[in-house]
Amino acid sequence: xxxxxxxxxxxxxxxxxxxxxxxxxxxxxxxxxxxxxxxxxxxxxxxxxxxxxxxxxxxxxxxxxxxxxxxxxx
Numbered sequence: 001x002x003x004x005x006x007x008x009x010x011x012x013x014x015x016x017x018x019x020x021x022x023x024x025x026x027x028x029x030x031x032x033x034x035x036x037x038x039x040x041x042x043x044x045x046x047x048x049x050x051x052x053x054x055x056x057x058x059x060x061x062x063x064x065x066x067x068x069x070x071x072x073x074x
Contacts, residue, residue, distance in 0.1 A: 011040040011050070018044030 014037035022028075022045045030038040043050065 011037050014038075014040040015044035015050050018042060019047070021045055022047070 014034045017034065018030075018041035021041075028042070028045050030041045034041040040050070
């Protein structure tokens, strides 16, 4: 699902404000203003990097990138 640029910016700002709130010693309570992006705010507060969800590697890609595929041949 594509996310609009404006929404991506709001998620990034929510994360930054959450991170700053932790540094300022505030409670881990999402302010009403950031309720729509509470997940990003809490990730920032908890110090979880944005986009830290691991992405699965397909089996086909693993097969392509075995040792013989990445060794330099002359």
